[in-house]
Amino acid sequence: MMSTDGTFGAKTSSRRDRSEQTNLETSHMSTLDDSTVLTQSRSKRYGLFVCLMAALAGLLFGLDIGVISGALPFIAKHFVLNDRSQEWIVSSMMVGAAIGALGAGWLSYRLGRRYALAIAAVLFIVGSLWSGFAVNPAHLIAARLVLGLAVGMASFTAPLYLSEVAPRQVRGAMISTYQLMITVGILAAFLSNIGLSYIADWRWMLGVIAIPAAFFLMGVLALPDSPRWLLQRNRGDEARAVLQRLYGNPADVQAELEQVNEDNTRPQRGWSLLRSNLNFRRSVMLGIVLQVFQQLTGINVVMYYAPRIFELAGFATHEQQLWATVIVGLVNVVATFGAIAFVDRWGRKPILYAGCAVMAFGMCSLGILLHAGVAGLVAQSLAVAALLLFIAGFAMSAGPLVWILCSEIQPQQGRDFGIAVSTLVNWVANMVVAATFLSLLSTVGEANTFVLYAILNVIFGIVVFFYVPETRGVSLEKLGNDLMAGKRLRDLGKAS
Numbered sequence: 001m002m003s004t005d006g007t008f009g010a011k012t013s014s015r016r017d018r019s020e021q022t023n024l025e026t027s028h029m030s031t032l033d034d035s036t037v038l039t040q041s042r043s044k045r046y047g048l049f050v051c052l053m054a055a056l057a058g059l060l061f062g063l064d065i066g067v068i069s070g071a072l073p074f075i076a077k078h079f080v081l082n083d084r085s086q087e088w089i090v091s092s093m094m095v096g097a098a099i100g101a102l103g104a105g106w107l108s109y110r111l112g113r114r115y116a117l118a119i120a121a122v123l124f125i126v127g128s129l130w131s132g133f134a135v136n137p138a139h140l141i142a143a144r145l146v147l148g149l150a151v152g153m154a155s156f157t158a159p160l161y162l163s164e165v166a167p168r169q170v171r172g173a174m175i176s177t178y179q180l181m182i183t184v185g186i187l188a189a190f191l192s193n194i195g196l197s198y199i200a201d202w203r204w205m206l207g208v209i210a211i212p213a214a215f216f217l218m219g220v221l222a223l224p225d226s227p228r229w230l231l232q233r234n235r236g237d238e239a240r241a242v243l244q245r246l247y248g249n250p251a252d253v254q255a256e257l258e259q260v261n262e263d264n265t266r267p268q269r270g271w272s273l274l275r276s277n278l279n280f281r282r283s284v285m286l287g288i289v290l291q292v293f294q295q296l297t298g299i300n301v302v303m304y305y306a307p308r309i310f311e312l313a314g315f316a317t318h319e320q321q322l323w324a325t326v327i328v329g330l331v332n333v334v335a336t337f338g339a340i341a342f343v344d345r346w347g348r349k350p351i352l353y354a355g356c357a358v359m360a361f362g363m364c365s366l367g368i369l370l371h372a373g374v375a376g377l378v379a380q381s382l383a384v385a386a387l388l389l390f391i392a393g394f395a396m397s398a399g400p401l402v403w404i405l406c407s408e409i410q411p412q413q414g415r416d417f418g419i420a421v422s423t424l425v426n427w428v429a430n431m432v433v434a435a436t437f438l439s440l441l442s443t444v445g446e447a448n449t450f451v452l453y454a455i456l457n458v459i460f461g462i463v464v465f466f467y468v469p470e471t472r473g474v475s476l477e478k479l480g481n482d483l484m485a486g487k488r489l490r491d492l493g494k495a496s
């Protein structure tokens, strides 16, 4: 073994010399170990900071989704609005989000992920303050459009950024944190809806979102640029420095850099790649299908209309309905921790199967209960249990996993475009599901509507079986290379 000064021990050294030398080596090694441990724990803390800051985007997304259902009745009363204007106030955000998701693809490629997030943060601040101070319905619609742009940009950029900075062993958990923040945002909004039902001040409720948005802006400015984006810009030294802070271990940094570098020689393309490359069309299609099925689970029917569903289930007062809705929000948060804990251990597909089964069971039970007519405490409790089961199933699976998979399956040369398209589809499908729920209730009936969602969840499980790859622990580069080499979608990442 080498001594600490780099020379081998002399033949003449006495037993005492040797034992001193051994002590020295041991202490040197333990110093090394200590410093490695220190660096690694520092980089873990830094990783956590990066993850939380980027995931704050999810919090704002959730707040903006959740707050409007509680505020709308008061806004309608204040401005004396008809149904049409109310629908516009709700849906203008989704229109903005669809546009924002597309624009973010271009922005985050040109300016970098960090600046795209910073622009989203500024739009969040402007949109929140504007909606709080809106002087007429037109202003409110415009303000919600701005908020939508912010939500769309953030929902594109945050998972993309997280997938690019995360070490692959914890990539699933890091992107799930984004979904966790969405659920926390929705829960906070549900709670504020209760507060609102007492103080009846909608302006305050909409405007106050500017405060977390300001924190988000500060946090984003402190984030490092994505190492993959830096490499695309030929800023290798900066990329190495960022990876060093995130990974702690130089050997891991080197391994990552070699892999990413090889991949980054290809320029990013969008439409032209889509037109010319069948393999890319497959991953874009898979992203679209995943986001459509995430919405077809019926999640936002519950998010937007939970009080109405509880009314169907026999909860008479508005207050009871709002509190039951808060429980939905709480279960949504708690179950997301399940995904964070297991996504990188069990893998994506087993969790999705389990989630689809639980969601289908929850929706079907609710349908059957409504068919039988929910009367009495037992039936009411069963209806709540069915709904909560559905939410838990979504939160531990389709919620985070669809965002994770969509940010993993696109090849580097078309990643921004591919993720932008799937994010756009998330918002369009969200809008369609929200807009058709009430008509479904009145045309096919309450019970059948929920049974229909149950069937869609079963189909989702089948789609996962046939088309979704298992991406756990596989580098983004391997997934992309397999795709472009023409491997079947469900086989991407498998050792060939």
Ligand code: BGC
Binding pocket: 065, 179, 182, 183, 186, 294, 299, 300, 303, 332, 398, 399, 400, 403, 426, 430
């Ligand atoms: C979905 C949203 C949904 C939210 C609920 C997200 O993953 O994309 O549409 O409202 O989860 O937690």
